[in-house]
Amino acid sequence: MSLLAIILSFIFVILALVLSTAFKLGLGKDIIITCVRATIQLLVVGYILNAVFGFDHPLGIILMLLVMILVAAQNAAKRGRNIPFVFWKIFITISIVEIVTQGFLLGLKIVPATPQYIISISGMIIGNSMIIANLFLNRLQAEIDLRKEEILLVLSLGGSVKQSIFPILKNSIRASLIPTIEGQKTIGLVQLPGMMTGQIIAGADPIQAVKFQLLIVFLIMAAASLTAIILGFLLYPSLFNKEQQLVPNRFLSP
Amino acid sequence: MEIELKNIHKSFINQGERVSVLKGINGEAEKGEILTIIGPSGSGKSTILSLCNLLQTPDDGELYVGGKEIRDWDVRQLRRYVGIAFQSGPMMKGTVLENLSLPMQLQGRTLDNPQTYMNYVGLSEELLNREAKELSGGQRQRLSLARTLVNQPSVLLLDEVTSALDSKAAQEIEALILSINKDHNTTILWVTHDLAQAERVGDQTWFIMDGQLVEAATTKQFFSEPKDQRTKEFLNRSRDKK
Numbered sequence: 270m271s272l273l274a275i276i277l278s279f280i281f282v283i284l285a286l287v288l289s290t291a292f293k294l295g296l297g298k299d300i301i302i303t304c305v306r307a308t309i310q311l312l313v314v315g316y317i318l319n320a321v322f323g324f325d326h327p328l329g330i331i332l333m334l335l336v337m338i339l340v341a342a343q344n345a346a347k348r349g350r351n352i353p354f355v356f357w358k359i360f361i362t363i364s365i366v367e368i369v370t371q372g373f374l375l376g377l378k379i380v381p382a383t384p385q386y387i388i389s390i391s392g393m394i395i396g397n398s399m400i401i402a403n404l405f406l407n408r409l410q411a412e413i414d415l416r417k418e419e420i421l422l423v424l425s426l427g428g429s430v431k432q433s434i435f436p437i438l439k440n441s442i443r444a445s446l447i448p449t450i451e452g453q454k455t456i457g458l459v460q461l462p463g464m465m466t467g468q469i470i471a472g473a474d475p476i477q478a479v480k481f482q483l484l485i486v487f488l489i490m491a492a493a494s495l496t497a498i499i500l501g502f503l504l505y506p507s508l509f510n511k512e513q514q515l516v517p518n519r520f521l522s523p
Numbered sequence: 524m525e526i527e528l529k530n531i532h533k534s535f536i537n538q539g540e541r542v543s544v545l546k547g548i549n550g551e552a553e554k555g556e557i558l559t560i561i562g563p564s565g566s567g568k569s570t571i572l573s574l575c576n577l578l579q580t581p582d583d584g585e586l587y588v589g590g591k592e593i594r595d596w597d598v599r600q601l602r603r604y605v606g607i608a609f610q611s612g613p614m615m616k617g618t619v620l621e622n623l624s625l626p627m628q629l630q631g632r633t634l635d636n637p638q639t640y641m642n643y644v645g646l647s648e649e650l651l652n653r654e655a656k657e658l659s660g661g662q663r664q665r666l667s668l669a670r671t672l673v674n675q676p677s678v679l680l681l682d683e684v685t686s687a688l689d690s691k692a693a694q695e696i697e698a699l700i701l702s703i704n705k706d707h708n709t710t711i712l713w714v715t716h717d718l719a720q721a722e723r724v725g726d727q728t729w730f731i732m733d734g735q736l737v738e739a740a741t742t743k744q745f746f747s748e749p750k751d752q753r754t755k756e757f758l759n760r761s762r763d764k765k
């Protein structure tokens with residue numbers, strides 16, 4: 270794509286602005302900010318990727334992945350601000366998911382070990398894990414609010430902390446995975462996955478693109494399940510104190 | 524003494540503010556005694572119960588159960604020694620049998636004689652395979668008591684267990700609790716808003732107001748000649764309502 274083409278594509282932004290003004294949607298400012306942000310973020314990422322690919326040293330890739338995981342953990346941790354070490358627990362979870370998935374991909378030589386593959390696939394895995402972590406924390410909070418009596422009942426009968434939270438943990442893990450599973454059911458029927466679209470536009474054979482997309486679908490399923498389960502088990506002990514009591518308000522901001 | 528509270532304080536953070544809920548409670552209950560606890564709602568009665576089995580921890584003061592300070596107990600052992608039954612008779616998803624066996628299941632054991640417990644609390648054995656959440660209020664409360672008894676507690680904490688029931692069911696549950704007390708010499712801390720019940724069943728009665736133990740006396744004395752002005756007012760006001 271030429272620079273001119275990009276500049277011409279701003280016509281679409283102007284169209285959105287005109288529509289917003291005409292119908293008094295009051296979105297003009299948001300549209301401009303979003304477009305400027307997207308432009309800057311993507312340009313910066315483009316140059317960084319260029320540099321990392323050119324650098325051709327594992328350290329560059331590792332550094333890049335680390336930043337990606339840090340940003341993702343930071344974003345998801347907002348949900349559980351009062352849970353001790355929530356940021357680190359999410360960070361560890363996403364790191365494990367990343368290491369396990371890349372371990373399989375590279376170890377079994379499913380994809381070539383080039384920065385291009387590692388970073389693009391990692392981006393999808395880490396982004397997806399972040400969303401799952403977010404959903405999981407949301408759901409866990411709602412379930413605890415709703416079923417506090419059950420937790421207290423099990424504790425009061427001499428049950429362990431784990432026994433008291435287990436049914437709720439299980440439900441929250443399940444619930445946070447449903448959107449991922451549902452989302453994959455209509456895959457390709459309505460909207461082609463972004464990456465597949467990209468490959469096809471870039472001239473790849475559609476069957477090749479499909480094979481690769483399938484790999485991603487399977488990866489994302491595994492990554493999502495791993496994320497919810499690992500995070501669940503890392504997180505639940507922080508909801509209780511050493512006297513095996515449920516600590517209230519762990520999810521609310523102080 | 525089976526239960527002994529020494530200068531117990533407890534506060535909660537409510538919307539960023541510290542609220543003092545118990546302000547130095549001193550009192551005790553003997554083995555096998557029924558202690559009825561009355562007072563306005565929000566005065567701290569439920570909080571006292573939840574301290575006794577360490578569902579909450581006191582901020583200050585000491586609380587002895589069976590002669591041992593609660594923080595020296597193994598938490599899970601203490602919670603089996605001191606059972607609690609809640610007003611709502613909360614049930615887990617699952618059958619009556621699963622709910623009744625829960626205390627055993629939590630220890631990785633099975634309950635050998637569910638029928639015995641059902642008979643004891645006056646529930647038909649046919650209910651064992653029913654969904655627990657489908658039971659009536661009275662049946663739920665019976666099951667809730669039976670489930671607590673599976674742990675064979677020495678102390679039983681009752682938090683308004685008859686408040687949500689009609690008067691017939693309430694009377695039956697009351698009789699059941701009295702027989703538990705007789706049969707097992709169980710010490711009972713019984714929070715109730717039904718003053719006639721507190722008078723009927725108690726050996727000792729406490730009046731709690733604003734986080735303070737205003738008056739503690741034998742139940743007879745408490746109701747025939749209350750000493751504190753606030754107790755008299757509370758009893759009169761409650762009688763006027765009827």
Ligand SMILES: Nc1ncnc2c1ncn2[C@@H]1O[C@H](COP(=O)(O)OP(=O)(O)O)[C@@H](O)[C@H]1O
Nearest residue numbers: 535536537544563564565566567568569570571
């Ligand atoms: N976990 C808690 N967090 C904050 N405040 C609480 C908590 N438990 C009880 N309280 C407050 O403590 C006071 C006493 O409550 P409670 O012991 O339940 O009273 P009672 O059983 O006599 O009605 C109430 O004002 C209540 O709002």
Ligand SMILES: [Mg+2]
Nearest residue numbers: 568569570682
């Ligand atoms: Mg109460």
